[in-house]
Amino acid sequence: MKKTGAQILCESLLAEGVDVMFGFPGGVLLPFYDTLPQYPQLRHILVRHEQGAAHAADGYARATGKVGVCMATSGPGATNLVTGIANAYLDSVPMVALTGQVARPFIGKDAFQEIDIAGITLPITKHSYVVMETESLAGIIKEAFYLARTGRPGPVLIDIPKDVMTDLADFKYPDTVDLPGYKVPTKGHPTQLKNAAELINKAQRPLIIAGRGVIISGASAELKQFAETAQIPVVTTLLGIGSFPGNHVLNYGMAGMHGTGYANKAIENTDLLIAIGMRFDDRVTGKVSAFARQAKIVHIDLDPAEIGKNVRVDVPIVGDVKAVLLTMHKMIASNQHMDWIRQLNEWRKEHPLLDIDDSAGLLPQYIIRQLYEATSGDAIIVTGVGQHQMWTAQHYAFHEPDSFITSGGLGTMGFGLPAAMGAKVGRPEKTVWVVDGDGSLQMTIQELATLVQDKINVKIAIINNGYLGMVRQWQELFYAKNYVATPLSCPDFVKIAEAYSIAGLRVTRREEVKGAIEQAMAHDGPFLIDFMVEPEENVFPMVPPGAANIEFMERPKKEVSSWPRRNTP
Template identity: 60%
Template structure:
């Protein structure tokens, strides 16, 4: 049994967990770790801000299904991880974060760069640790990876005092983990599954509502098989995009605040909702009292805390989505449901996603549609947060899981650029496209250096409207067009990218869109495309805050109201 330093135990433990890459930023208290990483067969990606490390680890995890790993030093290095950990926590992403800490003898004395990172991150991690004895280090790392990837995935943080990293102990990596207080349920109750099947088979207007939990459990194939066998239409949450092919006749795309009208109408008229790996959050349900008023609800989720949390459930099934669907599918009958599917087809015909095409200015919806035409299934779309995110979700057709990477629950501006670093590192043979708004882009634009120095061929598309678009949209629609502090004075993004050695283009004419996209996609390296779009372009449809999800603002309705106001004046 070899005697190793804590820093060496850290490296050996990561190798036992088959970690291939870590994202981090060095500092005083983690120098021992970095000294051991110097010769280790683990790739280290130097980000330019610790928040970028957390987001990159998150993007790596979402796109590969593996655990993402990030490292930061003590004090401000550790606190800079917090937003990234909260993002991963809200979206159930398996990340293990390591932070440096002051020596154990100085903890509690307000020593240099000492901070209680465990206390700070307690609400935004699945679990966290401080290792005060080097003998516990290997066991703790084993537990952290186990907790992060099992049950409902989530981030785990390990705080490492520098003296622990310098101390020595016998190294023996545990073969298994035994945590009596942590026993996730993977197999759903068969009687509940049987009852769910009976309910599905007798329903006239069922809808499957699929979320990120389906992707986490690798159950996309099972969910697709269930939908096709049962002839059941499918809506997804934002996190569930890609779980069911959107070019299939049973796809209703995304529902909720900026979902399709036909998805929202289907949920509102359904007699049964089969929720799989979803949280029924407020962006999906709208006004809770009027959500799916005619429907019974089946809820399949691995986290029992989500059952009955937001909506009353008729048939709860706690378990891993893949395992539950495997047992449910054989019990489901093939029923044509002709009347229901004809109604949905009619909604699709009457209420498609739409926008006003303009030869004189680039409409973001048009650009996303053209991007969809020019790319294939080997493409991963990573977004920032805001209008850019919603246009991508609406107008790009997703057909595979892990092809849409975005911050859902926390809505983190600045997520997309560093996340695309992790996605590209984890998927070197895929085309990774970061769709960004000009506001979000500037939150973490320093990661252009990470992309450039690592020669990552990420394609960055900035939908540049010179404003904080989604906030401005709310100000226009609900605050009497009082645009308080939402108009931006942007730098020249083309020159900025060039300063980092990144190829860059700017377009402002519709006729240039296809040519510019082809040039960016065909270029063997990173590209930044600055796309000038109209400042007043909004995301529709839209469910106003507090309204029912079938009470949607449309593009035409907005225009009619403006014309009417003009007539009155």
């Protein structure tokens, strides 16, 4: 029996194991939404802005490891997805973005709400399709999901004209894909593995830097085994946080611009840097010419184009991180590296992340640490982008892969709330907190309504300093405190929450933090806490832009003078 394109789309999504999608309807999607009730297994969550749909699919994908699905109508709906697609592309998140398109006879005529979304998203998708025949729809969906989740994952866009949704075609979901131009490297070259193992066995001061590739590959256990056998200290990138247990004795925290002093000192002094599933982003390397000056570099990554892109590499290993670590584990000798580890521990004492003195006001770092205590580190923490994101990365100890969900490559303010929404939908059994800034949250705050309508139990902690804090910090440090366009007038977030029927609380003093977090956790449903923190607290350590990592600045030991803080709203 023939089916409509819309039916074929729904059946294909079900065949791919999709149980939820985030979307927003519109004219050209009406045939799809008309068909949707025939497939009650397919949960559709109505967002309030398409950007929220893309970020929610992203958060869902990171929390579950499955492909996230978002949908938007043609024209403005599709362009609103763009930021979310770019975010997923830069962080290698598996996603399928479905967009409606005007009917085929109108394509190219500047029809109402017609936009070339495949063209617009060309550089930010792993691949994209415009479906021109209903007969090809099922095969395209099969390919899209296959491409999104295999190899280096990424977003794939499928643009579907309205009349392709209404036309009839035979439906049989294909078993295989035919992609002769698509190769997924697997094991790594034996010679290079041998070279790497030799270097590792010889090294006096080896160091592992782990990235999100470890998490994508599901190789956390292998990484732990590998590091423990050879007693190699581990630092991570921002997105690599969670790939190695946060409280492990060999974990020396995050490296790079806001990395720990001891992680950056370790990179400066290591004689062998083993980079695993990471891509030497400029926020990690600092000044490239001064990065890991004394080290030979072994780079393990699935994507051959990442090897040698930003830094010179001595031993390139193209392969799946998990497979490579398993093989190499058999080739490396157990080791001690006592002197090196002792040295690292001394640096750790010398450069503590933060000593919070009792006289300090309500410091954001303190809140993050309290959040860790209250959740016993067993929660999914999602962030926006800015100071609060870095404080979360520094002060919450993440033990599980993908327990920390954050926008790394694109640095998308507004990512937090919708991504947390997606994470909670994907992992309903987990406590999900979004730590957001007052600036970041206001970019996608409308998704509070989605939390309520679809009963998504996300807890919200606003680190409210009344500034676009990270930009203000740069203005303070590098632009002579010329605070232009960073002071932020905020609404009363507790009242905002109340207007959405979400419980909320304002916290202005340290003593209230613990109780507030506990109250939020005990509450059945979403809960918002507005933490009025020290307005001019900075994120330290910090490597000034363009400087070498080793030139990190530390938090000045200053009296916090601005307490009590400015008037509350």
